[in-house]
Amino acid sequence: xxxxxxxxxxxxxxxxxLIREGDDxxxxxxxxxxxxxxxxxxxxxxxxxKARGYTRNLSDIAVSGRASRIAGRTGEDPxxxxxxxxxxxxxxxxxxxVLSEVSCGHIGVRAGVDQSNVEDDTVILLxxxxxxxxxxxxxRVKELSGKEVRVIITDTCGxxxxxxxxxxxxxxxxxxxxxxxxxDTDLFGHVLKITEEAVVDELAGMANxxxxxxxxxxxxxxxxxxxxxxxxDNLYFNPDEDLFRKMLTGQGSGK
Amino acid sequence: xxxxxxxxxxxxxxxxxLIREGDDxxxxxxxxxxxxxxxxxxxxxxxxxKARGYTRNLSDIAVSGRASRIAGRTGEDPxxxxxxxxxxxxxxxxxxxVLSEVSCGHIGVRAGVDQSNVEDDTVILLxxxxxxxxxxxxxRVKELSGKEVRVIITDTCGxxxxxxxxxxxxxxxxxxxxxxxxxDTDLFGHVLKITEEAVVDELAGMANxxxxxxxxxxxxxxxxxxxxxxxxDNLYFNPDEDLFRKMLTGQGSGK
Numbered sequence: 001x002x003x004x005x006x007x008x009x010x011x012x013x014x015x016x017x018l019i020r021e022g023d024d025x026x027x028x029x030x031x032x033x034x035x036x037x038x039x040x041x042x043x044x045x046x047x048x049x050k051a052r053g054y055t056r057n058l059s060d061i062a063v064s065g066r067a068s069r070i071a072g073r074t075g076e077d078p079x080x081x082x083x084x085x086x087x088x089x090x091x092x093x094x095x096x097x098v099l100s101e102v103s104c105g106h107i108g109v110r111a112g113v114d115q116s117n118v119e120d121d122t123v124i125l126l127x128x129x130x131x132x133x134x135x136x137x138x139x140r141v142k143e144l145s146g147k148e149v150r151v152i153i154t155d156t157c158g159x160x161x162x163x164x165x166x167x168x169x170x171x172x173x174x175x176x177x178x179x180x181x182x183x184d185t186d187l188f189g190h191v192l193k194i195t196e197e198a199v200v201d202e203l204a205g206m207a208n209x210x211x212x213x214x215x216x217x218x219x220x221x222x223x224x225x226x227x228x229x230x231x232x233d234n235l236y237f238n239p240d241e242d243l244f245r246k247m248l249t250g251q252g253s254g255k
Numbered sequence: 256x257x258x259x260x261x262x263x264x265x266x267x268x269x270x271x272x273l274i275r276e277g278d279d280x281x282x283x284x285x286x287x288x289x290x291x292x293x294x295x296x297x298x299x300x301x302x303x304x305k306a307r308g309y310t311r312n313l314s315d316i317a318v319s320g321r322a323s324r325i326a327g328r329t330g331e332d333p334x335x336x337x338x339x340x341x342x343x344x345x346x347x348x349x350x351x352x353v354l355s356e357v358s359c360g361h362i363g364v365r366a367g368v369d370q371s372n373v374e375d376d377t378v379i380l381l382x383x384x385x386x387x388x389x390x391x392x393x394x395r396v397k398e399l400s401g402k403e404v405r406v407i408i409t410d411t412c413g414x415x416x417x418x419x420x421x422x423x424x425x426x427x428x429x430x431x432x433x434x435x436x437x438x439d440t441d442l443f444g445h446v447l448k449i450t451e452e453a454v455v456d457e458l459a460g461m462a463n464x465x466x467x468x469x470x471x472x473x474x475x476x477x478x479x480x481x482x483x484x485x486x487x488d489n490l491y492f493n494p495d496e497d498l499f500r501k502m503l504t505g506q507g508s509g510k
Contacts, residue, residue: 007266007479008465030334044350096498107416156452160415160435160499161362162423162452164433166460178419179467198419202460205421209457210263224262237418244257244350244415 008225013211014220019219022054027142029220040150040223041137042207045170046114046124046152047219048133054125055118056083070094080115083123087111092248099248104130105236106170107245108157127153130171138161138173150174150226154204154211160244167208169235176200180231199229261392263480267465267473274474276308281395284475288334295405296392297462300425301379302474303388303408310373311338311382325349335370338378342366347503359385360491361425363412363498382408385426387388393428405429405481407465409459415499422463424455424490431455435486454484 015035019025025048029041049055061079070085071078073095081098085091088100088111104126108122112126127133134151134225141149153171158164169177177200184195207221239245268288269322274280280303303310306308316334318326325340326333328350336353340346343366356362359381367381382388389406394403403446408426413419424432434457439450462476 009262009264010461011262093498125336159453159456161492161497162453162490163458164451164456164490166453166457168417196419197463198414198417198421199464201414201417201419202421202464206458206461206464207267208452209454209461235417235419237416242416243348244499244502247499 006225010206010210011222011224013220013222014218016218016220019047019050021050021055023051024140024221025051026137027144030141033222035141035145035147035149035222036224037148037151038226038228039147040152040175040203040226041138041141041190042152042154042167042221042223043111043134044205044208044219045126045130045153045155046116048137049127050118052127052133054127055122056125056208058083058121058123070098074098080110080113080123083125084111084113087113087125092245102126103128104170106130106155106168107156107236110191112155112170126155127172130170131173134171134173148174152200152204152207154207156208167201167204167206167211169204172200172233176229176231177233177235178231179229196231198232198235200235221248261429261480263478265461265465266477266479268475269298269473271473271475273339274302274305276305278306279464280306280475281392282399285396285400288477290396290400290404290477291479292403293405293481293483294402295407295430295458295481296396297407297422297459297476297478298392299411299463299466299474300367300381300385300388300408300410301371303392304379306375306381307382307388309382310377311380313376313378325353329353333366335378338380339366339368342380347500349398357381358383359425361410362491363386363410363425367410367425368397368473372382381425386428387426388424389428403429406457407459407462409462411463416499422456422459422461422466424459427455427488431484431486432488432490433486450488453490454486455490 030048058079061082063078063082067082068078071081084098089103091100097109100111114124130153134153137151151173152169154167155170156165157168179197179199182195210221211218256368305489314333316337318333318337322337323333326336344358346355348354355366369379385408392406406428407424409422410425411420412423434454436454437450465476466473
């Protein structure tokens with residue numbers, strides 16, 4: 001006999017307008033979807049940044065020698081590369097694409113600087129403090145609706161070994177990034193080998209799937225019925241334990 | 256006025272027994288959940304392998320010099336390392352963990368060989384042909400129920416730069432791995448920069464989230480209401496375009 005199992009519901013917020021600087025994103029969301037306590041709102045970082053004005057006009061950017069040199073190799077606009085360098089805390093790779101760490105600890109291609117879905121001449125930066133961004137949305141939803149939601153700020157990133165990009169979390173509030181099973185045992189009483197699951201990235205990936213085509217149509221997704229978990233927020237490797245980073249910066253071959 | 260938006264439902268299949276060799280996994284699933292045409296069944300590769308007998312007894316494994324040497328460095332059972340080497344098409348890294356490519360093109364830690372949720376002395380291998388495994392489940396569901404479902408076989412993998420593991424797809428049927436936006440334009444008419452989305456991994460990640468604790472309790476998840484997409488199946492980089500692989504095998508520093 002079949003039981004009626006519990007489901008998680010993942011829903012794109014319909015009908016959001018093109019977001020512009022100064023827009024009250026939480027208010028726009030609440031006008032379009034009913035939220036409940038515990039719901040997880042996933043927001044494309046580009047849309048949060050547009051609402052908050054974390055953008056730059058290429059025509060205002062003075063190009064350094066380094067940006068000019070890199071742009072010459074990659075074939076990109078030197079002003080765009082300068083925006084990427086300005087957003088980077090540490091550049092790990094210049095070619096075939098700039099790969100760098102931004103101040104929150106996230107490592108991404110072109111420092112997450114984006115030219116999609118904005119007017120010519122504008123680039124969108126990642127929110128400078130994505131954790132504060134997630135908290136900000138959460139607080140505003142509480143203020144407007146009284147609901148205690150959880151929030152993930154997403155970005156789209158490539159991976160090693162596999163083609164194609166997937167959604168990743170760069171900021172979160174109301175949850176931990178990692179679900180921590182350390183010390184737990186399996187069904188046979190063995191201590192588990194897989195002990196830390198980056199659940200915030202798994203949820204960000206699903207949200208990105210629903211957002212679809214470069215976040216053009218649906219930049220906000222709500223996950224309903226999602227259980228809570230215990231864990232921690234140490235999502236980013238420390239530089240000295242990060243094998244790939246060490247290889248990129250020449251501190252070890254891994255052999 | 257709020258519209259009732261379309262949702263995707265993600266549901267763990269409740270009450271599956273511990274899977275043993277010879278079990279009819281599709282039959283066990285169909286006895287526990289109603290499936291509809293287009294539903295995506297996500298199955299932990301370990302459970303598919305157990306049903307199909309893709310396991311080895313450590314006591315049957317003769318250890319090579321190489322396995323013995325690696326195990327001495329990693330502190331693992333030399334017989335386990337031998338099973339990993341036997342499952343590997345190309346070893347990319349031996350220490351601090353074995354990272355290798357298996358025959359389907361997937362690159363993973365310890366070649367995906369697993370010791371969780373099995374009796375002592377048994378290791379679970381990845382299905383040797385995960386694409387065929389997905390097709391096999393799909394065909395059997397059709398045979399038993401008449402339903403045309405889609406299938407993803409999942410594994411749990413680490414990532415570069417970020418701590419924690421996430422669900423990844425190693426086999427799929429009824430869909431393409433990549434959603435391909437190449438040539439599409441954004442809302443302002445610009446050609447999109449993010450053009451290939453590894454949707455099969457985003458869905459596998461969400462399934463892995465629902466599976467939870469080392470797949471012990473819920474090894475099968477159904478995604479309902481998921482739209483279709485167009486794309487291709489070239490999920491794995493070719494070796495000559497894979498920056499990290501080149502670094503690991505000493506064919507380029509990336510600088």
